[in-house]
Amino acid sequence: MLAERRVVALIAISALISLAARHVNAQGAAANEPLLRARALRAGSPVKMFVPSGSVRLIGWDRDSIDVRGQIPASAQLLFGGSDSAGYKLVVEQRDESATKASRLVIHMPRKSQISIKTADALVEVTDVGGWFYTVSGRIRIDGAMASLDVEAMSGDIDLDATTPWARAKTGKGHLVVRGSPQDVDASTIGGTLDIAAASIMHGRFTSVTGDIHYASTIAPHALFEFSTHSGTVDLLLPHDVSARLELSTVDGEIDNGFTQLRPAAAGVHNLQLSLGSGAADVTVRTFKGTVRLRAR
Numbered sequence: 001m002l003a004e005r006r007v008v009a010l011i012a013i014s015a016l017i018s019l020a021a022r023h024v025n026a027q028g029a030a031a032n033e034p035l036l037r038a039r040a041l042r043a044g045s046p047v048k049m050f051v052p053s054g055s056v057r058l059i060g061w062d063r064d065s066i067d068v069r070g071q072i073p074a075s076a077q078l079l080f081g082g083s084d085s086a087g088y089k090l091v092v093e094q095r096d097e098s099a100t101k102a103s104r105l106v107i108h109m110p111r112k113s114q115i116s117i118k119t120a121d122a123l124v125e126v127t128d129v130g131g132w133f134y135t136v137s138g139r140i141r142i143d144g145a146m147a148s149l150d151v152e153a154m155s156g157d158i159d160l161d162a163t164t165p166w167a168r169a170k171t172g173k174g175h176l177v178v179r180g181s182p183q184d185v186d187a188s189t190i191g192g193t194l195d196i197a198a199a200s201i202m203h204g205r206f207t208s209v210t211g212d213i214h215y216a217s218t219i220a221p222h223a224l225f226e227f228s229t230h231s232g233t234v235d236l237l238l239p240h241d242v243s244a245r246l247e248l249s250t251v252d253g254e255i256d257n258g259f260t261q262l263r264p265a266a267a268g269v270h271n272l273q274l275s276l277g278s279g280a281a282d283v284t285v286r287t288f289k290g291t292v293r294l295r296a297r
Contacts, residue, residue, distance in 0.1 A: 033069035033106055037080045039088065041066040043110035046087035046131075049117040052094060054102030056119070060111035060128030060144065067108040073101035112147070121156075130164065143180065157192075201225070208232045216297075219244050221280040231289040240296045243277030248285045248292045258295040 041047070042064055049056070066088060072078050075096035082088035092103050102122070109115075115131035117124065121138045130146030140151055141159040149167040151158050157174040160167060163181040170176075172190045181200040188194070189211040196206060199217045204225045206213050213227055216237040223244075227234045231253075238244075238259075248255050248264075249271045255264050257272060264270040272292075285292050 033071065033104075035067070035069050036072075036078060036105075037066070037068040037090075039066055039082075040064060040084040041088065041110060041113065042084050043112040044114070045085060045110075046114045046116065047109060048087070048089045049115070050091045050119075051103055051105065051117070051122050052092060052120040053122050054092075055104050055123040056117070056125070057106045058115060058117075058124070058126045058129050059106070059108050060113070060146075061108045062111065063108070064110060065108075066110075066113075068105065069107070070103065070105035072103045072105075075101065076103065111145075139174075149182075218242060219281045219283065223281040225281070225283045227283075227285040227287075229287045229290045232287070233291045233293060234285050234287055235293045235295070236283075236285070237295050237297050238276075241277060243280040244283050245275045245279040245281070246273070246283045246285070246294070248272045248294070250287045250290060250292055252289045253287055253291045256291065256293045256295075258293070 047066065068090065072092055076092050076094045079091040079093055080088065109129060111128045113129055115129050117133055119135045119138045121136060123138055124133060124135065124140045126142040128144035128146060130148050132150045133140050135153045135156045137155045139157045140153060142149060142151065143161040145163040147164065149160065149162060149164050151160065151169045153171040153174050155173040156171065158169050158171050159177045160169055161180040166184045167182045168186045169178065170188045171192050174192045176187055176189050176192055176194045178185060178187050178196045179198055182198055183200060184203045185201050186205045187196070188207040190209045192211045194206055194208055194211060194213045196215045197217050199220060202220055202223050206227045208229045210231050212233045212235065213229060214235045218239050219225065219242055221243065249269060251269050255270050255272050257263060259276060260274060262272065262274050264272040
């Protein structure tokens with residue numbers, strides 16, 4: 001038990017150090033990068049972007065302006081247009097498809113801006129800006145506070161460490177991580193692993209086809225969770241004093257109950273219902289061929 005607590009503490013400290021380092025690096029990078037564009041931008045105005053490759057760092061600030069710094073390769077051009085009230089559109093257009101150099105951008109904008117960004121394989125790092133984020137095979141990392149998040153990747157990794165009322169995240173083959181303090185979460189993968197470690201979630205829907213789902217946190221009172229997979233494992237690592245009603249079922253898989261001596265029926269579909277503590281939250285787990293594992297930490 002003590003060893004597990006030390007590991008959890010080390011993970012939390014490591015995440016905070018990594019987050020702080022990213023902030024410092026971003027600020028340093030922005031200060032040293034050449035200014036590409038700077039315009040007035042009202043808080044709440046939309047910003048649309050298309051950056052195929054390279055890296056994009058998006059940072060919310062308390063100024064009514066957008067500041068674009070960084071570098072684009074000689075084989076590309078930066079298209080930028082719009083107005084402070086209607087918003088802006090930024091596109092990195094590759095003129096030579098055979099060129100190998102990628103863009104590197106650091107962009108500051110009002111915290112309440114609604115971003116819409118698409119990439120092919122770029123690394124996207126975001127702080128304090130919400131909106132819609134899409135990539136084919138790039139990585140997306142988001143932290144800070146925002147009104148909402150809608151994140152999708154075909155095969156890229158997604159790491160959410162955000163405070164937000166609503167978040168939707170979906171990836172095909174990538175690794176999806178949900179941390180921070182979201183309240184309403186819809187997270188799914190096809191074959192990628194889904195890791196959830198956020199105690200603030202009040203409504204959570206977590207799904208996969210073949211990917212494993214790991215939940216490692218407490219469950220808030222009155223929360224409503226639904227986990228479902230076709231053949232992935234659903235692993236719930238909960239505090240020993242958790243308070244929840246659980247309904248677990250699998251057709252061809254197994255149910256491993258590490259909390260009590262209660263076991264599912266030996267024949268037919270395996271179903272197990274149990275109440276832990278005062279049963280203050282509701283958790284439903286359904287899988288066809290996967291294993292359901294319930295463990296106490």
